[in-house]
Each structure stands twice: as C-alpha cells, then as structure tokens.
Amino acid sequence: MRGWPSGKKRRKAWPAYLPCAFPPAGGEASNRGKVMHDAVVVGAGPGGSMAARTLAQAGFDVQIVDKKRVVGEPIQCAEGMSQHAFDLNGLETDPSWILTRIKGAICVPPNGHRFYITRDPGYAIDRARFDRWLAQEAVDRGARLAVNTRIQEVRRRDDGWVRRQRGRAPGQGPRSG
Numbered sequence: 001m002r003g004w005p006s007g008k009k010r011r012k013a014w015p016a017y018l019p020c021a022f023p024p025a026g027g028e029a030s031n032r033g034k035v036m037h038d039a040v041v042v043g044a045g046p047g048g049s050m051a052a053r054t055l056a057q058a059g060f061d062v063q064i065v066d067k068k069r070v071v072g073e074p075i076q077c078a079e080g081m082s083q084h085a086f087d088l089n090g091l092e093t094d095p096s097w098i099l100t101r102i103k104g105a106i107c108v109p110p111n112g113h114r115f116y117i118t119r120d121p122g123y124a125i126d127r128a129r130f131d132r133w134l135a136q137e138a139v140d141r142g143a144r145l146a147v148n149t150r151i152q153e154v155r156r157r158d159d160g161w162v163r164r165q166r167g168r169a170p171g172q173g174p175r176s177g
C-alpha cells in the first residue's frame with residue numbers, strides 16, 4: 001500500500017479526499033468547505049447497513065459509501081436466513097425479499113453424504129433486494145448513501161479522520177450515487 005503523501009504532492013495525487021471528523025455538536029458541519037460526518041460506514045452490505053441504521057436511528061450524521069454501482073449486486077450468497085438471525089437483529093421480515101419459508105438447510109456434497117447445516121426454520125430470500133431494503137432502512141433514518149465510490153484510505157488527522165476515495169459525489173438511495 002502506498003504511504004500517506006505530504007505537502008503539495010498529496011493534493012496533486014489525491015484530489016478526492018474528504019474529512020470525516022467528529023464535530024462537537026454532532027450532525028453535519030463544515031470545516032474549510034469540507035463535509036464532516038459523525039460516522040462514515042464503508043460498505044452497504046448487511047453489516048454496514050445495520051451499523052448505519054443503528055447510528056442514524058440514534059441521531060448521528062452517517063455517510064455510507066459502497067464501491068458497487070448497485071447495492072447487493074452481484075449476489076455472493078446462497079440466500080438462506082434463519083428466523084433466529086432476524087430476531088437477533090430486531091428485523092421484521094418483508095414480503096418484498098422473502099421468497100419462501102424453509103425448515104432448515106441441507107448440504108449435498110458431490111460424494112452424496114448429505115448433512116444438515118441447520119435445522120433452524122427460516123427463509124430463502126432475495127439477497128440483492130434484502131441488501132437494498134436494509135440500506136434503505138438506514139437512509140430512511142437519515143443516513144446518506146454514496147454508491148460507485150471506493151474508499152481507498154482512512155487516516156487520522158488532527159481531531160478527526162480523513163478518507164481518500166474514488167468515485168461519484170454522495171447521493172440518496174441504494175441505486176443512486
């Protein structure tokens with residue numbers, strides 16, 4: 001990984017880095033014309049969106065950034081979720097991404113020796129829709145989402161953090177940028 005450049009060289013090499021410091025009063029603030037946030041969440045997968053949703057719900061100013069053009073795609077998941085997982089995270093199921101109910105999950109390897117992965121009942125879900133729904137849950141609570149934006153580095157500076165990114169300007173919604 002390249003080091004953090006200094007002086008004039010830094011500005012020339014990385015024009016797109018934005019401070020993401022923690023303003024004392026909370027909420028978005030301006031520091032020499034730069035946008036500041038209480039938290040920047042890198043990645044609008046289930047982990048990032050849950051974190052952003054929780055922070056936004058608590059009143060923090062949150063920016064989510066994802067390098068993908070469309071949240072949730074391409075799908076990298078078998079799309080099975082147990083009811084327990086939803087209960088644990090305080091999430092209600094939504095008909096827009098539930099495909100069917102399942103009684104558990106069985107692995108069928110090439111040698112034919114099947115075994116249960118889980119006997120927990122749950123759902124086959126549309127994972128791409130689920131990821132977008134969860135990101136939207138965060139946006140509905142006040143978080144902002146920028147897609148097609150790759151975070152390249154996050155670094156401490158003064159009393160905050162700066163992030164170096166490549167991509168489009170922040171926008172709203174799981175499909176916009």
Ligand SMILES: Cc1cc2nc3c(=O)[nH]c(=O)nc-3n(C[C@H](O)[C@H](O)[C@H](O)COP(=O)(O)OP(=O)(O)OC[C@H]3O[C@@H](n4cnc5c(N)ncnc54)[C@H](O)[C@@H]3O)c2cc1C
Binds near residue numbers: 044047080
């Ligand atoms: C083949 C396969 C099958 C699976 N099947 C299941 C299953 O059936 N049931 C189940 O519950 N789980 C399953 N999983 C696991 C599940 O997909 C993961 O546990 C889950 O996606 C993890 O969520 P996450 O938010 O931590 O990470 P991710 O979903 O990987 O999200 C991370 C996000 O961060 C973004 N990102 C990464 N780096 C940057 C950067 N520098 N800048 C901006 N954005 C960035 C990525 O684009 C991505 O959107 C499966 C996984 C695989 C690979």
